[in-house]
Amino acid sequence: MTTTTRDKMIAGAADLMSRRGVNATSMRDVVRHTATPRGSISHHFPDGKRQLIAEAVTFAGKQVSIPLEKAMNERGVIGGLRAFVASWRRQLEATGFEAGCPVLAVAVDRCVGEASDRDDETAQQHLLDLADGVFADWRQIMRTALLREGLAAERSERLATLVVASIEGTVAMCRASRSTDALDQVQEELETVLSTALARTAG
Amino acid sequence: MTTTTRDKMIAGAADLMSRRGVNATSMRDVVRHTATPRGSISHHFPDGKRQLIAEAVTFAGKQVSIPLEKAMNERGVIGGLRAFVASWRRQLEATGFEAGCPVLAVAVDRCVGEASDRDDETAQQHLLDLADGVFADWRQIMRTALLREGLAAERSERLATLVVASIEGTVAMCRASRSTDALDQVQEELETVLSTALARTAG
DNA sequence: CCACGATTATGACAGTTGTCATATTCCAGT
């Protein structure tokens, strides 16, 4: 199977964004890092850097949500949570705590562009909307899994938000501490919270 | 009381970092935003941008930890949590969901500097250490408050990590969604978790 | 008043950034 230049650029951009943030990821870095032709940037991404980052966000979103949904279906809520945490732990350890979440990077780091204020602002909100959509997607997967196991609707929504938000925050904190201790602690507490919440409905 | 040029620069840098991230915050932006003399940068911060960002991180850390510790002492764990969440909600709403946490920005966004690889790497780790220290500070405040109300040591540590991490993640998510809904949901669940954990020790 | 250090002003430096225009190469369809 052949990975197209376009896909390599998107994946490389997502990787660099997860390591250094949006603004520290230049298009020249992307082509250097992925060994792709620089001249193809404006061909594959006519709207420039913003388009590349936008596609990297949705790419990274699916890369997480697809295995997450599968784990939730196959192993239930607790198993899905464990798979979710394990994938982030793997990412942290495999990169020496260099890479985090590229979607969080878009939410935190503002892409400074070329356009004139108005375009800049709307393009910025478009990127934020994409990041928000990814987070909403992950939350939705968690929420339906909780619903399926009998939890009430509002409680499921709140717990899904808590899980996604706390793990996003924990991954960033683990990068700062170069340790997975915080992830271990959060995982244990989240498992406890979800278990007791589910046990309450069953009893 | 007079605010010195140096302090204005530090506060302005923290503000800009919380809005756009580290790399999108240029020193020229800082002097523009704070109406401070540009020529004073290298005088007050001889080590350049990195030093300014470092001081902004510890400044922002204290700006949160001091009122947080006071609230914990005066109003207990639940009251302190509410004050913590309320301060972030205020920050989000007062800025139209533009400003988040500058410490998280340092953990996510890597400062691209001038030095030659080795210096760059160590300087980067220094910034990460500072951010890690701030997070550890906040966690410690939460942890001792939980300990004081009778919770076990390991549980206090885990819950403190969960609180700080989930709120950091939630604030970033709220910026993406331009809504405090996620913060409301997380606050409610965190209050439930802490209340039941504390009630368990009392009963 | 004067001098001296702290502070600020101004401009320059090399390097990088995103973007674009142009030229060249590639390759399937007829």
Next chain:
DNA sequence: ACTGGAATATGACAACTGTCATAATCGTGG
């Protein structure tokens, strides 16, 4: 074989970045 569009190569553009050197200014102790 040829053609037409897709893909890539190459170089240039202005704008911006962090940093630094130098000069001007300020404020205060002598």
